[in-house]
Amino acid sequence: MSIDAEVGQELxxxxxxxxxxxxxxxxxASGDFNPIHWSDRRAAELGLGSVIAHGMLTMGRALRVVTDWVGDPGRVRSYAVRFTKPVPVPDDDAGAEVVVTAKVTQVADGVATVALEALLGETRVLGSAVAEVRVD
Structure with a gap:
Protein backbone atom coordinates (compact mmCIF):
# COMPACT_ATOMS: atom_id res chain seq x y z
CA MET A 1 0.00 0.00 0.00
CA SER A 2 1.43 3.37 -0.96
CA ILE A 3 0.98 6.57 1.04
CA ASP A 4 0.04 9.85 -0.62
CA ALA A 5 2.89 12.24 0.12
CA GLU A 6 3.73 15.60 -1.37
CA VAL A 7 6.17 18.33 -0.47
CA GLY A 8 4.59 20.84 1.90
CA GLN A 9 2.05 18.37 3.23
CA GLU A 10 1.43 18.89 6.95
CA LEU A 11 0.74 15.86 9.10
CA ALA A 29 11.86 -0.45 30.34
CA SER A 30 15.09 1.26 29.26
CA GLY A 31 17.24 0.72 32.33
CA ASP A 32 17.92 4.48 32.48
CA PHE A 33 17.58 5.24 36.19
CA ASN A 34 19.51 8.53 36.12
CA PRO A 35 18.13 10.44 39.13
CA ILE A 36 17.45 13.58 37.07
CA HIS A 37 14.44 11.64 35.79
CA TRP A 38 12.97 10.84 39.21
CA SER A 39 14.51 12.98 41.98
CA ASP A 40 13.74 16.70 42.25
CA ARG A 41 16.60 17.03 44.72
CA ARG A 42 19.16 15.48 42.37
CA ALA A 43 17.81 17.46 39.40
CA ALA A 44 18.16 20.68 41.44
CA GLU A 45 21.76 19.78 42.32
CA LEU A 46 22.49 19.96 38.60
CA GLY A 47 20.70 23.28 38.14
CA LEU A 48 17.50 21.82 36.73
CA GLY A 49 14.24 23.26 37.99
CA SER A 50 12.54 19.87 38.01
CA VAL A 51 12.81 16.27 37.05
CA ILE A 52 13.07 16.03 33.25
CA ALA A 53 11.79 13.53 30.72
CA HIS A 54 14.30 11.14 29.19
CA GLY A 55 15.50 12.50 25.85
CA MET A 56 15.01 9.16 24.13
CA LEU A 57 11.45 8.93 25.48
CA THR A 58 10.69 12.38 24.07
CA MET A 59 12.32 11.49 20.76
CA GLY A 60 10.54 8.15 20.44
CA ARG A 61 7.11 9.44 21.34
CA ALA A 62 7.48 12.40 18.96
CA LEU A 63 8.02 10.03 16.02
CA ARG A 64 4.47 8.81 16.49
CA VAL A 65 3.30 11.83 14.45
CA VAL A 66 4.97 10.10 11.48
CA THR A 67 4.11 6.47 12.28
CA ASP A 68 0.45 7.39 12.79
CA TRP A 69 0.51 8.95 9.30
CA VAL A 70 2.12 6.00 7.51
CA GLY A 71 0.36 3.38 9.63
CA ASP A 72 3.41 1.13 10.08
CA PRO A 73 6.53 1.86 12.14
CA GLY A 74 8.39 -0.53 9.83
CA ARG A 75 8.23 2.12 7.09
CA VAL A 76 10.65 4.37 9.00
CA ARG A 77 14.08 4.21 7.32
CA SER A 78 15.86 6.72 9.53
CA TYR A 79 15.18 9.22 12.27
CA ALA A 80 17.50 11.74 13.90
CA VAL A 81 17.06 14.63 16.31
CA ARG A 82 19.09 17.08 18.31
CA PHE A 83 17.97 17.64 21.89
CA THR A 84 17.63 21.40 22.35
CA LYS A 85 15.83 21.83 25.70
CA PRO A 86 14.75 19.38 28.40
CA VAL A 87 11.10 18.64 29.14
CA PRO A 88 10.49 19.39 32.84
CA VAL A 89 7.81 17.11 34.26
CA PRO A 90 5.90 18.47 37.26
CA ASP A 91 4.90 16.25 40.16
CA ASP A 92 1.17 16.48 39.49
CA ASP A 93 -1.51 14.59 37.58
CA ALA A 94 -1.41 16.92 34.55
CA GLY A 95 2.23 16.44 33.56
CA ALA A 96 3.87 18.33 30.71
CA GLU A 97 2.38 18.71 27.24
CA VAL A 98 4.52 18.66 24.12
CA VAL A 99 2.89 19.41 20.77
CA VAL A 100 4.48 17.71 17.77
CA THR A 101 3.92 18.88 14.22
CA ALA A 102 5.48 17.61 11.01
CA LYS A 103 5.77 18.55 7.36
CA VAL A 104 6.92 16.62 4.31
CA THR A 105 9.99 18.39 2.92
CA GLN A 106 10.99 16.02 0.11
CA VAL A 107 9.63 13.01 -1.77
CA ALA A 108 11.98 11.00 -3.98
CA ASP A 109 12.32 7.36 -5.00
CA GLY A 110 9.45 6.22 -2.78
CA VAL A 111 10.83 7.91 0.34
CA ALA A 112 9.39 10.96 2.09
CA THR A 113 11.56 13.17 4.25
CA VAL A 114 9.58 14.63 7.13
CA ALA A 115 10.68 17.50 9.39
CA LEU A 116 9.27 17.39 12.91
CA GLU A 117 8.87 20.16 15.45
CA ALA A 118 8.24 19.47 19.14
CA LEU A 119 7.19 22.37 21.35
CA LEU A 120 6.67 22.64 25.09
CA GLY A 121 4.67 25.85 25.11
CA GLU A 122 6.80 28.03 22.85
CA THR A 123 10.04 26.19 23.64
CA ARG A 124 11.45 23.88 21.00
CA VAL A 125 12.57 20.68 22.74
CA LEU A 126 13.81 18.82 19.65
CA GLY A 127 15.84 20.44 16.91
CA SER A 128 16.78 19.23 13.45
CA ALA A 129 14.29 16.37 13.85
CA VAL A 130 14.01 14.54 10.53
CA ALA A 131 12.52 11.17 9.61
CA GLU A 132 12.71 9.31 6.32
CA VAL A 133 9.83 6.95 5.60
CA ARG A 134 8.93 4.63 2.77
CA VAL A 135 5.75 5.77 1.06
CA ASP A 136 5.72 3.44 -1.98
Whole structure:
Protein backbone atom coordinates (compact mmCIF):
# COMPACT_ATOMS: atom_id res chain seq x y z
CA MET A 1 0.00 0.00 0.00
CA SER A 2 1.43 3.37 -0.96
CA ILE A 3 0.98 6.57 1.04
CA ASP A 4 0.04 9.85 -0.62
CA ALA A 5 2.89 12.24 0.12
CA GLU A 6 3.73 15.60 -1.37
CA VAL A 7 6.17 18.33 -0.47
CA GLY A 8 4.59 20.84 1.90
CA GLN A 9 2.05 18.37 3.23
CA GLU A 10 1.43 18.89 6.95
CA LEU A 11 0.74 15.86 9.10
CA UNK A 12 -1.94 15.86 11.78
CA UNK A 13 -0.47 17.40 14.95
CA UNK A 14 0.01 15.24 18.02
CA UNK A 15 -0.15 16.33 21.66
CA UNK A 16 1.95 14.23 24.01
CA UNK A 17 1.60 14.27 27.79
CA UNK A 18 4.56 13.31 29.97
CA UNK A 19 3.85 12.43 33.60
CA UNK A 20 6.10 11.21 36.39
CA UNK A 21 4.46 7.81 35.98
CA UNK A 22 5.61 7.76 32.33
CA UNK A 23 9.17 8.47 33.47
CA UNK A 24 9.12 5.62 35.98
CA UNK A 25 7.77 3.20 33.37
CA UNK A 26 10.34 4.31 30.79
CA UNK A 27 13.18 4.03 33.31
CA UNK A 28 12.16 0.45 34.01
CA ALA A 29 11.86 -0.45 30.34
CA SER A 30 15.09 1.26 29.26
CA GLY A 31 17.24 0.72 32.33
CA ASP A 32 17.92 4.48 32.48
CA PHE A 33 17.58 5.24 36.19
CA ASN A 34 19.51 8.53 36.12
CA PRO A 35 18.13 10.44 39.13
CA ILE A 36 17.45 13.58 37.07
CA HIS A 37 14.44 11.64 35.79
CA TRP A 38 12.97 10.84 39.21
CA SER A 39 14.51 12.98 41.98
CA ASP A 40 13.74 16.70 42.25
CA ARG A 41 16.60 17.03 44.72
CA ARG A 42 19.16 15.48 42.37
CA ALA A 43 17.81 17.46 39.40
CA ALA A 44 18.16 20.68 41.44
CA GLU A 45 21.76 19.78 42.32
CA LEU A 46 22.49 19.96 38.60
CA GLY A 47 20.70 23.28 38.14
CA LEU A 48 17.50 21.82 36.73
CA GLY A 49 14.24 23.26 37.99
CA SER A 50 12.54 19.87 38.01
CA VAL A 51 12.81 16.27 37.05
CA ILE A 52 13.07 16.03 33.25
CA ALA A 53 11.79 13.53 30.72
CA HIS A 54 14.30 11.14 29.19
CA GLY A 55 15.50 12.50 25.85
CA MET A 56 15.01 9.16 24.13
CA LEU A 57 11.45 8.93 25.48
CA THR A 58 10.69 12.38 24.07
CA MET A 59 12.32 11.49 20.76
CA GLY A 60 10.54 8.15 20.44
CA ARG A 61 7.11 9.44 21.34
CA ALA A 62 7.48 12.40 18.96
CA LEU A 63 8.02 10.03 16.02
CA ARG A 64 4.47 8.81 16.49
CA VAL A 65 3.30 11.83 14.45
CA VAL A 66 4.97 10.10 11.48
CA THR A 67 4.11 6.47 12.28
CA ASP A 68 0.45 7.39 12.79
CA TRP A 69 0.51 8.95 9.30
CA VAL A 70 2.12 6.00 7.51
CA GLY A 71 0.36 3.38 9.63
CA ASP A 72 3.41 1.13 10.08
CA PRO A 73 6.53 1.86 12.14
CA GLY A 74 8.39 -0.53 9.83
CA ARG A 75 8.23 2.12 7.09
CA VAL A 76 10.65 4.37 9.00
CA ARG A 77 14.08 4.21 7.32
CA SER A 78 15.86 6.72 9.53
CA TYR A 79 15.18 9.22 12.27
CA ALA A 80 17.50 11.74 13.90
CA VAL A 81 17.06 14.63 16.31
CA ARG A 82 19.09 17.08 18.31
CA PHE A 83 17.97 17.64 21.89
CA THR A 84 17.63 21.40 22.35
CA LYS A 85 15.83 21.83 25.70
CA PRO A 86 14.75 19.38 28.40
CA VAL A 87 11.10 18.64 29.14
CA PRO A 88 10.49 19.39 32.84
CA VAL A 89 7.81 17.11 34.26
CA PRO A 90 5.90 18.47 37.26
CA ASP A 91 4.90 16.25 40.16
CA ASP A 92 1.17 16.48 39.49
CA ASP A 93 -1.51 14.59 37.58
CA ALA A 94 -1.41 16.92 34.55
CA GLY A 95 2.23 16.44 33.56
CA ALA A 96 3.87 18.33 30.71
CA GLU A 97 2.38 18.71 27.24
CA VAL A 98 4.52 18.66 24.12
CA VAL A 99 2.89 19.41 20.77
CA VAL A 100 4.48 17.71 17.77
CA THR A 101 3.92 18.88 14.22
CA ALA A 102 5.48 17.61 11.01
CA LYS A 103 5.77 18.55 7.36
CA VAL A 104 6.92 16.62 4.31
CA THR A 105 9.99 18.39 2.92
CA GLN A 106 10.99 16.02 0.11
CA VAL A 107 9.63 13.01 -1.77
CA ALA A 108 11.98 11.00 -3.98
CA ASP A 109 12.32 7.36 -5.00
CA GLY A 110 9.45 6.22 -2.78
CA VAL A 111 10.83 7.91 0.34
CA ALA A 112 9.39 10.96 2.09
CA THR A 113 11.56 13.17 4.25
CA VAL A 114 9.58 14.63 7.13
CA ALA A 115 10.68 17.50 9.39
CA LEU A 116 9.27 17.39 12.91
CA GLU A 117 8.87 20.16 15.45
CA ALA A 118 8.24 19.47 19.14
CA LEU A 119 7.19 22.37 21.35
CA LEU A 120 6.67 22.64 25.09
CA GLY A 121 4.67 25.85 25.11
CA GLU A 122 6.80 28.03 22.85
CA THR A 123 10.04 26.19 23.64
CA ARG A 124 11.45 23.88 21.00
CA VAL A 125 12.57 20.68 22.74
CA LEU A 126 13.81 18.82 19.65
CA GLY A 127 15.84 20.44 16.91
CA SER A 128 16.78 19.23 13.45
CA ALA A 129 14.29 16.37 13.85
CA VAL A 130 14.01 14.54 10.53
CA ALA A 131 12.52 11.17 9.61
CA GLU A 132 12.71 9.31 6.32
CA VAL A 133 9.83 6.95 5.60
CA ARG A 134 8.93 4.63 2.77
CA VAL A 135 5.75 5.77 1.06
CA ASP A 136 5.72 3.44 -1.98
Missing amino acids: APLTLTFTREDLVRYAG
